[in-house]
Amino acid sequence: QKEVEQDPGPLSVPEGAIVSLNCTYSNSAFQYFMWYRQYSRKGPELLMYTYSSGNKEDGRFTAQVDKSSKYISLFIRDSQPSDSATYLCPPQGGSEKLVFGKGTKLTVNP
C-alpha cells in the first residue's frame, strides 16, 4: 500500500464551485498534514498545513484531517480560475522527509 494516495483526477469545475480534494495515508506516525499547490511548470508551494486531527480555515480554503480514518481533505469555496493547479498532500512525521502522492490536477473554468 502506498504511503499516500490521492483522488486521481483530473478534476474540472466551473468557476464558483465548491471543490473537495481528498487523500488517504497509511502510516499512523504521520502528524503533520500539508497541502502544496503546484502550478504548471512551477515548483510546489505550501498552501496550508494542519497538525494532527481537526480543521483549519484560511480564506476560501479549509483543510480537514481525520487521523482515525487516515483521511485528509481540502475544500475550496468559490473556486477561481487562479486555483487551477495540481494539489499535493504530503503527510509528514518523524523526519523532515515529505511523502508526496501523484497529486490531483484541478481546472476551474471561467
Added chain:
Amino acid sequence: DTAVSQTPKYLVTQMGNDKSIKCEQNLGHDTMYWYKQDSKKFLKIMFSYNNKELIINETVPNRFSPKSPDKAHLNLHINSLELGDSAVYFCASSQRPFRSGDEQYFGPGTRLTVT
C-alpha cells in the same frame, strides 16, 4: 530576490553525457533537498543535506552525486545520463532539520531531457 533558484532551467543532452544542476537558496535555511518529478508527476525525494552533511539518500543510482559546498548551495551531478533520467528536478530548502511541519520552499525546477 528569488528564494530558491536553480540553473539551468532547461537541459537537453545526449545519453552518456555528464551534466550538473546548481541550486542556491537565500533564505538562510539549514536543510536542502533534491526531488525528481517524473512524467507521471510523482515527486520523489532523492537527497537531503543538513549543514552540508548528507542526511537522506534514497535509492538513487550512484551516477547521481550531490555536493553541498556550503549551506546555501546544493548541486547535483549526473554521470552517464540515461533516457530514464529525463524528468524535472526540483531543489528545495527548509529552516529546521529533523523538525516536522516545516515548510519546504521549492525552486522553479530544471527540466532535463535525455535524447
